[in-house]
Every structure is written in C-alpha cells, then in structure tokens.
Amino acid sequence: MGSYVIRRLGQMVVVLFGATVVLFAALFVLPGDPVGSLGGDKARDPAVVAELRERYGLNDPLPVQYGNFVKNLAKGDLGEDYTQRRPVTEILAPKLTNTAKLAVLAIVIDIAIGLLAGMIAALFRYSFWDVLITLLTTMAVGFPSFVIGMVLLSTFSVKLQMFPVIADGSFNSMILPAFTLAILDAALVARLMRGTMLEVLKADYVKTAVAKGLPRRTVLFKHVMRNSIIPVVTYLGISFGSLLGGALITEAIFNWDGIGLALVMAIQQQNNPIIIGVVSFGVLVFVVLNLLVDLLYAVLDPRIRLA
Amino acid sequence: GGGDDKGNSADGGVFRLGITEPTAIDPFNTQESEGTLVTHNLFTGLYKVTPDGKLIPKLAESATTSDDGKTWTFKIKAGTKFTNGEPVDAESFVRAWTRVADKKSASDVAYHMAGIEGYEDLNSGKTDKFAGVKAVDAGTLEVKLATGDFEFDKKTVHTAFAPVPKAAGAADNKAFNDAPIGNGPFKIEGSWEHNKKITLVRNDDYGFEKAKLAKVELTILNPNNTATLEYQGFQAGTFDWARMPTPQLSVAKQKFEPKGQWISADTSGINYLVAFNTNAPLNTPDARKAISYAIDREAIAKGVFQGMQKPASSVLPPSFADVYQEGVCTTCVKQDTAKAKELAEKSGLKPGTVLDFGYNTGSGHEEWVQAVAQQLKDVLGLEVKLNGKPFKEALSEQQDKKTAGIWRSAWGADYPTADNFLFPLLATGSINEDPATGKAQGDNRGRYSNPEYDKLLDQARATKDAAARAALYKQAEKLAVDTDQALIPLWKRTQYRLANTAKFNNVQMDFFEDPNLAEISAK
Amino acid sequence: MAELSKTDEAVDAPAEATEEKAIAAFEAPVERGEPILQVRNLVKHFPLTKGVLFKRQVGAVKAVDGVSFDLYQGETLGIVGESGCGKSTVAKLLMLLETATAGEVLYKGQDITKLSGRALKAVRRNIQMVFQDPYTSLNPRMTVGDIIGEPFEIHPEVAPKGDRRRKVQELLDVVGLNPEYINRYPHQFSGGQRQRIGIARGLALNPEIIICDEPVSALDVSVQAQVINLMEKLQDEFNLSYIFIAHDLSIVRHISDRVGVMYLGKMAEIGTDAQIYDHPTHPYTQALLSAVPVPDPEVRENRERIILTGDVPSPANPPSGCRFRTRCWKAEDRCATEEPLLAIPTRFKGQDTPAAHVSACHFAEEKTVLAV
C-alpha cells in the first residue's frame, strides 16, 4: 500500500509535469505581450514594459522559463502576477479558501441531495417519487449552470431578497452559488446512486441480510448503503474537475471571489502567473483527490487490493 | 452596514459603494478610476479639479511660471501633516515624484512626468535623483520642465503627483502599497483587504475642510460584472452609489430619476474608432470620411443604447468648455449615405472591400460594434470582418504595423487639458514606433502623422495666454479630426450613477467619475 | 502405455524449415489408435509481481506443474479434478491461448508450443475448443451465422466464399439446430442450444481434436444428456479426439475412454475408465470418487465415504513432496520430502491387474470405493 501511494505520487508528478508543460506551451504561443498593457485603453510605457519583461524573465526562451518555474515551484513560489505585482501565492491563497469553501459546501449538497434522491428513487422504484426524481435529475443535467445561476439569483436574491446579492463570504451568501455548483453533480450522483442501489438491492447479500431478520433500516443503511456508495465516491473524485470548471461560471455570476473568477480575469489579461498557478493547483488537487478516492475506495471495499 | 447611522448629525454616516479591485492605491502606480478614487481620498496634492475641469488650489498656495513655461514654482501650504505626523512640505513632493519616476518602480503612470527635466535619466536608471524637481525650502517646490508647458499645474491633479511621507519608502514597500499613509480627507482603516474591501475613515487632522462622512466602505466586486452587482446592490440597499449595466439604464432612469437618485454627466472622455491611417483601405482621408459618414450615430444611440449615449462630433469633450467645438467633425454630425458612397468611390473603398473591425471582448462592446458593422455593410457594401480579441491581444494587434481597418477605442482624460487628448491620440511623437518590432508603443495607434498638426500642438504648448492656446488647440483638432479625419469620433462619454440621496446630501460625480466623498454628508 | 520418457525428437532445424515441416505434418493423417497429441512435462507458472516502478517477480502461481499425457486418435480423454487444479490452464495451453512456461505439446510429433504466424494458424485448424459457459463464449453481437461462419473467414481456404452459408447451415443441421436460425442472435437460444452453436463453431474447420472445457457444467441435467449424446455422435461421425474436462465424475465416466485425475497442477493418476473408477490406486482419486453423491438412496447407507479435511492448498505455495499429503490420510514423512512420480506403482508392476496403471503415489494401493 505504501508503495502504491508512492507509485501514484510518481504518476501524479508526471501528470502535473505534463499539464504544466502543455499549459506553458499554450501560453507561450498566445499572441500579445502579457506585460504589454494595462487593463485600460492606454498603452504601457515602453520603458516600463522593458523593465517588467526583464523582471519576469519573459525574454528567456520557453524551456528556461519553464525551468525557472519548476525551480521556484519546488520552493513553493509561484512568482509575481503581472498587474498588481504581488506574489501569486498571496493573491491566490484567500481565493483558494473561498473556492474550497464553495466546493466543500457544494459537495456536501451533492452528497446530501444526490444520495437521498437516489436512494428514494431506487427504494420506491417506478413510484411517483422515482419518476419525479428521474425527471428532475435529467432536467438538472439539461440546464446549463449559468441559466440555473441566473434564475436563482434573479429569483431568490433580487426579487425575494432571501440571500445577499453581493456575496460577502457569509454562509448565507454561499448557499445559492454552492447550490448552482452542486446541482449538476447532485443530479448525476442521484442517477448513479439509483443505478447502483438498484443493483445492490438485487444482490444476494441483501437477501441474506433480510433473511437474517435485520430491521429494514439496518439492511438499508448498513448493508445496502455501504455497497452503493462506492461508485459514488469514485465519481465524486472525478467530478472535481467539472466542479472547478463550474466554479468559473458560478463565481462569475455570484461574484464569489474564488480562483475560478481569478482565472477568467487572468486569462483575459494574460496574467500568466495566475493562470499557471490556478491550473497547476487545480491539476494537483485533482490528482491528489483521485489518489485519496482510490485509497478511500480500498477502505470502503476490502476486495480492492491496491497494487 | 450603515443602517444604524440614521442620526441627523451632519458629521458621520457610512457611505458604501462597490468598486473593482484596483491595480494600486499607492500613488506611485494608481491608475484606473477605482484606484484613483481611493488615492484621491487618501492624498491631497497641489490642486483639486472640479467636475468641469477647473483647478482649485489645495497644497499649492500659489504657482508661478517662467515665460518660456519651463520653470514652475509652487508655494506649499505650511502646517499640514500626513496622518503619521510627518509634515507635508516641498520635500515630500520631491520624494514622491522621484519615487514614481524611478526605473525600479516601473510605474505605469510615470510617463505623466516625462516633461520634467531629468526624467529620462531617472527612468532609465542612470541616476536616482530627479534633476528637475527641487525643494527650494520647506514651502517652495521648483519644477524644471524640458519643454515649455503652461498647463503643467493641471497635470498635477493626477494621483502620481501626490506627496508621500518618508514612511513610504521605495515603490516596492508592500506595507505602504497596501496601507498608504497620506494627507487626504480620509485615511485607510487597517489595510487593503485584497478582493474584499477597503475601508476609509475620516482624517480628523486633515489640513483642509474636513470630510463629513465618518466612514466609507468600498466593497471590492467581481470585475466581470461589477455594474450589475453594483446596481443590484444599490437596489437591495447594500450600496449608496452605483453604476449600472448599460442595458438596464433606461429602466433604471425611469425608476430612480423621479426619486432624485439619478446622476448623469458628460465626462471627460471620448469613444471613437481608431482608423489605421497608414494602411489601405483607410489610408486616405476620403476613405475615413466615407466610413464616418456611413455611420448613423443617432440610430445606434437611440436603438442600441436606448438613448443613453450621445453622438460625438469632436475629440475634445464638452466638459472642456474653452476648447470644445460641437460639430468640428463634419462627417460625424449626421449620417449621409450619399456622401459616404461618393467618398468611398473616390477613395477606392469599393463595395466588397474587406474592412477589419477590431474590438476587445468582454467589455460590453459586442452589441454596438455589430450595429456599426452592419451600417458599413449596408451603406458601403464593405465586407466587415469583426475581430473580437481579449484585451492584451487586441492591444498588441492594434500596435502592429500591418494592422488595417478600424478598431474600437476610447480615451479618458487624466487631467483637464486639451493636450491630454490631442497629443497622445494624434501627435506623431505619440506613435513611438519600436524600431525592433515596428510596434506603435504610444497611444496614437492609427499612426496619424501630420507635421502641420504637430506644429500646431507645439505652438499651443508654448503659448502662455490661455485663450490663444485654446484657439490653437481648436485649430489642431479641426485639422486632425475634420480635414484629415485621422480618427472617427462616435459618442461622448456619458456617465450615469445612482446615488442614495435619501440618506446623503450633496452627492456628485467628480472629474474622475467617482463620488465626491470628501463633500458628502449624511442627512 | 509405458513410461513417459521425454521424446528426443526435439527439432533444432531453422525456424522456417520447422514451420514448413510442421504444416506439412499437420496435413498427414493419423490412424485411429495412434497418439495424435503427446503432452510432455507441460508447465505453466503465472508470475506474481510486485513493485513500484519496476515490477519484480515475487513468486508464481504454479497452475500447471509438469503434466504429461497422450491423446490417441478417436478417443476421449477425460480430465477431472477440483476447482483450481489447472484443468482449464491445460486446455488453454493445448489451444495455444497461453504460452507454456516449459514442456512440449507434440501434435503428430511436432512441438507446437513455440509456433507463431502461419504455422500456428495451421495448427488451429486442427485443434478446436468448446467452452464451459455457453452464455459468455458466443459474441452477443454476432448472428449465429456469423459466429459459425467466422472460422471460414479466418481460414478462407477451407470454404470458398459462396459456399460458406451452405456450410454453416449444414453445421447447424449436424448439431441438431434448425438451419433457419442462421440469422438469430445467441440470446435467442437456450443454454443447450447455445452450447450446440459452440460445438458447431468448433466443428467448422474439420478439426481432429476438440478440447471441451466443462462443456456441460452450465447446463441443466435434462439438457446435459442431449449435448453429451450429440458429442458422442459427432465423435463417431468425424473420428474426433476429445479432451473432456469436467468435474462431474459420472459424466466423465460415461463419455471417456481414459481418464486423468489432476490435483494441484499435477496429474495424480491416469488410466482407462474402468481402471480409474473401479480400481483407483491414488488416495485422492479414492477420496474424490467416494465423495461423489450417488443418486441411489439404497447405496448411501452402506458405502464408506472418505471425507477429506482441509482445503486445497494454494498453487502459489504448494506443499513440498507430494502435493496431496496435506489432506491425505496415508501421508508419511517420505511424502513431504520425495515427490512421487507418475508411474505404475512398483507393487503392481508387471501384474496383469487393472490396478497396474500410472499413479503418482508412494503408497498406491487399491481400495474399493463405490463406482459412479
């Protein structure tokens, strides 16, 4: 198991390396000078541009720039951004926390709604509730998150004023964005849960559990739940990527100061250090999360041997 | 929130508004309206500017100019202090300006000092002293300019010219960057919480008429849709001042104008089309005129902007009353399809000609740009290629020597001088081509170059008499914008704001389009 | 059938020549009663690996560990043994679906274990297989016609294109299915019918040997008999040789001419059906036979049953010496140290008794267990 983790970490480094190389290459070929201008309509003073190019090593060839990036990364240094000239880590740290808060709440909502809905649908198969849940989850898959976000915002914040329009970091202001972020995954979790649970319900060991005279809740929450949740856990690990992508739109709609938003802005401004920082971080989290999921998987399912 | 500040006292109250994250609030690099709002309230310089461009002396008790316009001597008001107790004297200006122009600062706004003697050396790192700026004594600041400029005093309203205390240190002093110590009507509470908020509180030791508001809360909003958020925030009672998304303006006006909460002003800026003068197809004045004639500004203003934008027929804005010439661009006054076609024919701008039309994306230009493109197609039969680019790319493309056609652009004044429009946008010296890459590094991206025009500008600058100077500027504008049609004005810079007049008195939009925080008082 | 000495005919000729020779040899007919397949010391170890980046082998599953036997033209050789003892692996090795770790499989005198390419394809025409599970061994997305016709597509020389459909229909007829079913899909058939399809596919290339890996285990008792009857009929008709793997001893006895008993990767005992069933000399065979439930309540009261204790040891870590010793009631010290060879036990050597057949036990003796 230790060696498994080491191997996975090795793979992780490979993936991270690949991802940053791809990203570097892509950014390098982007037309436009990343320090060539400011946000406004006015051009930057050429002297300033030269000074900044020098300062950020933008005159170096790509491999050198990448080498420097890796060297600094090893020290936990992601460099300085091009507009505010502040350390990227410092800029991103609070945004990361914000996105993480949102993501965690979203995942909690995912799991809560998804599992519950999936369970109800599976247990009362073909009932009114099942049909309703199936319909709702399919709808949720069909609704783009920006449409959902806009509807929620205009209804609950602007019209009903139930939630603050301007996110202030409070829990209250997290609810709508987290919900927007969660809704797609919650629907997919519900569908997944319904499917696996239907299968698990048919399994012989569930029959055994019933035949043992266990109360229904023990059968459901012990024997059925534990087995049905395994694919859901895997899914949640994979879905993190889409969560980050979704955060981009959700954060933009709800003014949530997270890395998704930072990324959109950074891309518009070619603020490369931020782009690289966010994407590397996203990839890292994704890979780590998947490793954790695999480990968790092994905990949940003793049949899995990690090797 | 400010909900509990209902007391009727004139002093006090919390004013809340939304801004986007400023690039900087340290005067060495303050640039856009957001940062300017903060820096202006943290620092007080030589002069203050009224919304219509008039100077009001602040620290400058008097200013004298030599006849050649090269030497300026400012008498500094004695006895005012920075909030850390350091005195504000001539030395604090020398310190500040040197700090801005220093190479190591890599300040984006240093170029405003480019006219001062010794700037080059300082900015290229040859020296760390600013030769042209001298504190003769504590109360006297002497500035030597490389070329005569009778409007230098007006330039000093830019935040870059604000004094700083010794505590400022070098430009990369992060502590000062985030919590500048100033001498303005407000001081910062704590420090800048990036992407979250900036809180200003009244400076009770302010050397001039003190502010009335106890506190100003600036919430930093998502730059992607600030206007929407501000507007929604205003409606929800979260903000006392707000911009609005253009599409909502007409509805907002209907709703808030009757309440007296609607503020509008034509401010110091211009929206125009850069026409690339050196490359076909727009390398003749006639071709450019044809384009200008073909555009129905009125229809777009009405149809697309719902009447919330006004067509412009000059480069200089109406707020510069002494130089403003309504209708100086004759092609701008009214769409004239016949003339447009005629001029197009004459200049070889045949139907089917490809015309590149560039604009930067994500800033709400998509709509009207399409309308203009359509009109050019309809009237001249041009094949208009819309070319939307993110900002950095857009800029880099505009700077390119080979770029042809038109680009959407806009200009806002840094200070109330005609020169601040006419030089950067149209002077040959402002092309500033990079010999290596051929890129136009200045703001004259259309690469308009007319020696006659340059001469007129030089003359104007060297003219001490304000009226005569204004006349020369007018003449220059007419030459570039009418005769040569170097660029194509589209609409004025008209700004709308919502202000919570139910709770506050005397809320106005200042020269920089920000609320006049220092003068607002709670009801 | 005497000692199984390793044949010295191992061919050292250049590969190309061997191939040609091999192909030629496969065409040559073999008389009934001659060995058509000789298996010599066949070994298959599946490596157990471990490692971070570079895998290193930490052991091996000794699935088949030195198995030898002959198969004669036209006969049925039954192979029985407990689950996991390596029966299927032997089948796969004979089918060249796995590469042998060591040993030889001589088909008409030619070692086929190292063949590849054209020669391998040529052998495959002659050795075919019927799988245990009729549900998984037919591609669910192909029609019966395509499934049975696939051999012809792979070996176009067997049947000209225009002829194929007719041939397929003939085959269907041979295995007792309605030739009109040619366009149906496997899921439209019952288990017994599917197994017939599998047999038809195996027959398509006119093979000489068919290896049946538990062909009836998945079938219901009432259908099982139908398939067994069919197989016997086909054997007579086409002079086929069968290797018939099963765990149902009564079926094996019914169909086989000779029977081999496997235990943990090794052959424990081989002999004619009568020798094995009526005169078993290996204790494992005896236990196996006695454990078989007899469908006759009269017998159950008065028969001795040998109930083995313990489980089959893991093939990754087999016991030393005799592999059966951990469960054997006769085991002595010698069994742990000395591996018994598969040979006619010394005490029966030269005797003319049915007990005089090869058996890998140091203490081989006859014991009457009830016949199935």
Place this chain on the structure above:
Amino acid sequence: MTTSNLTEELPAQRKGDDETPVLEVRDLHVEFKTREGIVRAVNGVNYSVKSGETLAVLGESGSGKSVTAQAIMGILDSPPGRVAKGEILFRGQDILKLDEEERRKLRGPKMAMIFQDALSALNPVFSVGNQLGEMFRVHQGMSKKDAKLKAIELMDRVKIPAAKARVNDYPHQFSGGMRQRIMIAMALALEPDLIIADEPTTALDVTVQAQVMDLLAELQKEYAMGLILITHDLGVVADVADKIAVMYAGRIVEQAPIHELYKRPAHPYTRGLLDSIPRLDQKGQELYAIKGLPPNLLKPPAGCAFNPRCPKAQDICRTDVPALVPVTERDGAELVGRASACHFWKEQIHG
C-alpha cells in the same frame, strides 16, 4: 427486547409433537409482474417439513424452487414479485398474515436460509465476524464484544481453522467451502426451527461438497431442525433427504419418500430425470434425454406443463391440468407420503 409476543403464542415445543409440521406450505402461488407479462413462477405448491426431517425439493432450473423458498422467508423480490394466493403455516400459524415486523422477528431465531453462492450471499464489505455477530446483536441485543466471541464460537463449530484469527477477515479471503460453512454458521446462529438451504453445495467441488453436506446434516440432527434442501442434483438428494418433492414449472409434480422415488417414480418427468443420469451399465449407449426445452412460464403450455416433452402425453394432457393425487399401490393400498400430478401415474408407476 428480542422475543416477540408471537413466539409465546406459538407452541413452544421443538422435538415433542412430531405430527405438527414445523412448516406447511398450502397452495402457494407466486407471480412476477414483468414487462412481457405475468410470470407465474409458483403455481400451487404444497409441502411440509417436520422437526428433524429433511425435505428435498428437486427440479430443473427455473421451476420455482428458490421462489418458493423466498416466499417462505419473506424475501421475495417485490415488486415485481408477490404471493398471489396460498398459506405458509409456521407451526400452524399463517405467517403471510403477520405484519412485517413480526415476520422479521421470525427470521433468524425461527427460520433461516442458506444460499447457493456464499460469495455473493455474504456482504463483501463487512468482515465475517461482523456479519455473524450481527445475528446476536440484532436479535439478542448482545454487545459488540460478546457478539464477536459468539461469532468465533460459531466459526469453530463449523470447523473453520483458526477461527479466532480469521474472524476479522472478509468473505473474499475465504475459500468457497469455508464461505459456505460461514453461511451455515450464520443460519444456525440462533438455532432456528427451520433451515432452508437453497442449493448449498452446487458451487462447490465434490470433496468440499461432501464436507459441507456432512456438516449440515450433522448439525441438523443435533438441533433437530426441519431442513428444506433445494437442489437439482439427484445425488445430493439421495445422500441426505428423507422425502422429496419434485417441481416442474412452478408445481409439485411428485412427492415421495426418498427410497420410493428412486425405485418407482410416479411421474414421467421424474422418470426422465433419473434416466438422464449416466449409469454404469449404459456406457457406450446413448443417454436418455428429456427432449425439448423447459417451459416458458409466461405462456405455460395448456394442460400438463410437461406435455410437450412427455413421451407418454395423450390428448387429455394437453387440455387438463393434472391434480396432485395420492399414489396407491396397484391394489389400492396407500403409499404413505406419495403423490403425483400425472394423469397417467398409474401407468407410470406400475408399468
């Protein structure tokens, strides 16, 4: 609280009164609603088991053996399945009339079941100790620790070596035979009055099968439980059963004490089954095979369900469903415990 009120109402005896069966199934009908239509999987099954007695239920795949068992245990897949008709009397009381909670309390302490494939019948994600101990925790309110001790005891009882060391292992870590023994241990845990074993050894090797069947038979004797042994292996049946019920297409087609059935089957299907087993004297001959295919329960043939495959079928077989009638000797003397559902049972049994 683990004992239900119900248990007190039930006759408390176990070994005593041999005449009341532990379990009696009367005219049981089970059907499944599927998209294709209603599958009548069980069509009027009657059988009974007494304490200490072993009833073997025989019949080919799909004949409704398991469904009957599931109906008795109350673990039918429902929906789509439901008991359409009939009674299941446990010690005289119709358990179909009990509410779910009362029925639940019967499962485990009163009746238990062993499934065919122990690997899939044991929950893969819990240790066997946990799953065994659960019986005691749920039904007897035992503490976790005690339950585990009990689990070890049980594992010892079913002869799992090093039970103590292996109690925390997971099902996949055991061999097939051991798993099945764990299933048996689980069923025996609370010493129920009735055990239903649904093909308990089909998935096992002969030698292991013998071990397991031996163990089961031994324990059954010891606890004097009623055992319903479901199988389609005639060999297994012959080894352990006292009486046999043969099922075909959801019906019992023949019932008989064990010796009788093998000697003189009274139904052509039973005859066919017995004949299709290879026999020594038949070597080299063609095996007897029941021709045709098992019936489709969606559209069972009219009349006797076996008629399309029956060598002796007459017109009446294609129209009238034969009832399960007592079988008598040629002279009319009663054959205890024998019955057949064939119009021509007389011809069948008496040649």
Place this chain on the structure above:
Amino acid sequence: MTELTKSTADSGTAEPAAGAATATANAEPAVARITQWGEIRHRFVANKLAVVGLVLVAVLFLTAIFAPLLAPQDPYHQDLTNTLADPSSAHWLGTDALGRDQFSRIIFGTRIAVEVGLASIFLACTIGIVIGALSGYFGKATDSVLMRIADVFFAFPLIIGAIVIIMAMGRGVMPVIISLAVFSWPTVARLLRSSILSVREADYVHAARALGAGTSRIIIRHIIPNSIAAVMAYAAFSVGGAIVAEASLSFLGVGVSPEVPEWGNMLAGAKDFLGVKDYLWVYPSIAIVLTVLGFVFVGDGLRDALDPKLR
C-alpha cells in the same frame, strides 16, 4: 410521429414471438426473424423518455437543416428602430438590442449547436476510441503511457482548457470544436479501455483466438462491438454537454463571434437584461435546455437499450 408509433406497434407484436422463440424454438421453427437491432430498437422505443428525446433531437436536426425556410427573418438583419421589442405577432420572441428577430436567431442557433455538439463529440470519440482501444488491448507500457497522457488532459477542467486553446487559436466555430474535443476524449478513452479490459478476457474472444483470428480482427469484430455501447451512450449524452459547454464559452465571451446567431451568444448579450427584458435569456435558455434534454434522454435510452441486462 406516425413512423414512431408504428414501430412501437411492430416491435410490440414481435416481442412475444421472441420470447416464444427462446422457449420453444425446437418445437416450431418458423419464427419471425428478430435482429439485435430490432431488439435494441424495441427497448429504446419502449422507453418513453427516450422517444421524447429522439423527437427533440429530430426537431433540432430538422430545424438546423431547414432553418432558412423556418426562420421568418434574416437572423442578421438589424432594425435599430425596433430594438428590444417585446414579443409580438411581428416578432414572436421579440427582438434583441440590435432589433434582430430573436425567433429567427434561435432557429439559426440550432445550426451551431448541432455543428459544435456533433463535431466535437465525434472528434472526441474518434480520438478516445483509438487511444482507449490501443490502451485497453495492448495494456502494459502502451497503456501506462497513453493513460498518463489522458490523465493530463483529463485533469484540466474542460472549460478552462477550452479557454486556453481558444485564446491561442482565436475565436470561431473550429477552435471551439477542437478545444471541446481535446478535453473530452480522455473520458471516452477511459470508458472504452475499462470495458475492453473486461471484454478482452471474455470467452468469445478466446474462442476467436483459438480459431486463429488476428489482433485486428479481434479488436474490430469482437472487442469494439462489445465495448462500444457505453461509449455510444456516453457520446449521445455528451452532445448535450458539448452544447452547454459551447454556450458557456460564448457566455464567457470566448465562443464564436457575437454576430453569429448562437444561443450562448444570445445569453451573453442578454445577461445584463436580467429582470428588464427577461425574454431575451429565457427563450435561448429553453432552446438549450430542450436540446440538451433531448440528447440526454437519447443517451439514457441508448444506454438502457444497449444493455441487455436492463429490462
């Protein structure tokens, strides 16, 4: 529609025959031929949602093909004198900020949706199938290398990766298609790989090898057909996802050029009219939702229909 109802009836009668065939095939030989496709179609058609999805998708396709005939006006035609007009009989769904007829734009929007949705998923599937098949069949080093490459692309959130590519390539339909494909193929590859891993060891594959079938034959005839079902269902499902992603890109201002009638563009232009001119974003949203639902239903239906276990 008549077509559909008819085929329902057809297979409705065919089904019992199939059942009978399985059961009593020996008895009566003359049974109607039932192909696997017939079976799949039957299962698909029996699924009401799938049929609804199919209808939605069909409507979408027809609209895309016949857009010029269906649209009452030129979707590019601006009428600055009639901007932001509420829905009326002249403009059923109102006009946008440039006075263009929204209904016509929505109709023409189907073209981009179909184009981008299908092309990107087709491309993603092609790459994914090739890589997944190679990876799954050959295993070992090939598998490791290909799967690490897939991981790299998989780890990029789709939208983010797409934005970067579009930035590099410029705006337009092609870059959108390519960028969506570049970041979606790993899912296809993984899906295919895992089903191949299970199919690879299936008995019928062994059987084919025993017959002497070569690698390509085994992959093409046996492995792919049996493992492609999941990919097909996923593909149908993802077309919807691609359409949403494409709209999201336009919404974020990096999609196709804004004058192009495209739903995401319409939404991007309309988002500031929230609460003022709601019809501007409601109708394009509905168009997106219905389209996506259509593909989702079809994908779901396909998945169920292709899975013989699900009944």
